[in-house]
Amino acid sequence: MRNKLPLFHHKQHLRSAILPRILAYIALKNLFAKKLRSFLTITGIVIGIGAIVFLVSLALGLRNVVDQQVIGSRSVKAIDVTTPNSAIVPLDDARINKMSSFAHVTQVAPAFILPGKVSADGSLTDVVVYATNTTYVNLSALKFTEGNSKISDKSAVISTSLLSLIGESSAKNAIGKQLVLSATISSADGTSVKPFKDTLTISGAADIGSGIAVYMSSAPLRAMGDDNYGQVKVVADNRLNVPTLRSQIAGLGLTTASPLDTLSEINNIFTIFTFVVIGFGGIGLIIASLGMFNTLTISLLERTSEIGLLITMGARKADVRRLMIFESLLLAAIGGLGGLFAAWLLGTVIDIVLTHYAGLHGVQSSIHAFLITPLLLFITIAFVALIGWVVALYPSSRAARINPIDALRHE
């Protein structure tokens, strides 16, 4: 009776036999056995990764805050279209129809922009008249103090700056009051001028800053046969399609503007800021990586005889190499997650404190100066894994070259 030995084909590629999770367990046990050193190494990585994530999330968060300040509730998908010269390239129905037919256009909202005067209580005030529709007012993202963006015939939305000039004490009181609006309509080539006059009921008031404006329906002007618009807002289905659309519109000889212009300038500044931040955090990370390298190398030297023992018990080069890489990846993973968590915690606490102080000074909205995006999360994790792997390359290949008999003698 004999036990049959397995066959050993010399050409056959030898795959690792030991289960990876058992190797990982052995690696973990070893890290646990060296608590202080593992702790110090992990702390180094937590600080390195934490600093980078903290700073980058601050850069991302600030950029986000600034973006919101710049764009406000304006849609980044909207393009403001004007004409450089209404005599040569009038912004008329023909061009609007053309723009409506472009791909990726969801909305086109034109507005007449005229100089006008408002008379109320016997006083006369200069205003800018926007004769348009509800969509345009919506896209203008006005801050309404009273009423809403709905524009109908015979009603008007006024800027809050006009209130005192027409003798109203508050926006609330002004609602329902009447005002007499007169304006002059010039033809596209500027040769003929037509007067326009109407009495409108105030349906809303919005804060537009220092400007004085009245928003009314464009219907009366269109009824007079006018199509010499001052501005058109064109909305794309996606912000990514905005650049193509803009160049198409520019092809009609029109001028375009978009909140994305300002945004991309801000982005440039923040990109530089982010790189500076990564540079500083990177120095910390390099130091942390050296600490990790040191830990692994010492761990290897200390365990030379253990690795020799593993080989006498049947471990292969690949197993030994993997064991070292597991140890390194474990250190990196724990340190990396710790760093992410620390950065998140610190950012959240600072946000809470800032929000609290801002609240004391009358700011109602909460502040989010830190932003950890999924991309930042992903890049951090990938980066940490890469460090863990690179750092383990040398010690692991050295471990794989250990001669078991010499190693056992080592003890």
Add this chain to the structure above:
Amino acid sequence: MAESLITCRGVDKKFATKGGVVDVLHDINFHIPRGSLTIIFGPSGSGKTTLMNVISGLEPPSKGNLIIDGHDLYSMDADRRSHFRAQTMGIVHQQNYWIKSLNVLENVAIPLYLGGKDRKSARLIATESLDRVGMKDFAERLPTVLSGGQQQRVSMARALAAGKELILADEPTGNLDSKSGDMIINLLLSIQKDLKRTVVLVTHNIEYLPLSDKQLYVHDGYLAEATKGEKMPEEILNSLKSQIESLTQMQGGRG
């Protein structure tokens, strides 16, 4: 005659050291039958451990071949020899070596893990093996806190768990009192008889010689062999006697 499991042919082993070349084994030839108990003995420094390392595939000989079950060990690369060890052999080293961060049970299970066994079945075999050497109660301890004798028993358990075919034990009774030593030898005997495993044992204790099927006497790197019932050559017995005398003197001097 029983089929040969291990065949050693013309093995020389030289070490290159700073002080020059050390000639440790000279033209060693022997074969070990499958299922036998073979005892290797000889004076300290004669090359027994070196020979055991050659047999286990850990020490490539300077010359000659080592064939186990038809496999020429040193025509394989180191990884393949490791794989071969994991599948066939259990080794008790002359000193006790441990993975210090793992407990006794895990240490015994490691060669099984390395052979590809999963956690559960490896631990089961390891527990059984610890039970055989009377160390089951120490399974959860760290091996380094055990006494020398206890460590040797755990080391034995590890070799039993791993050695599906062959058990190589280099002085496994070195740190044990005679009772525990006898227990280990009886254990090896029962493993050999009941489980039909091949056992190669290095020992200084000549009381055990009659229990073996075959004796290999190593002296200054030369080998003489005798099988059961055969008489050892006169010169060997003489040197053996002086060896025993010096051993008793040493022990007397210590105690």
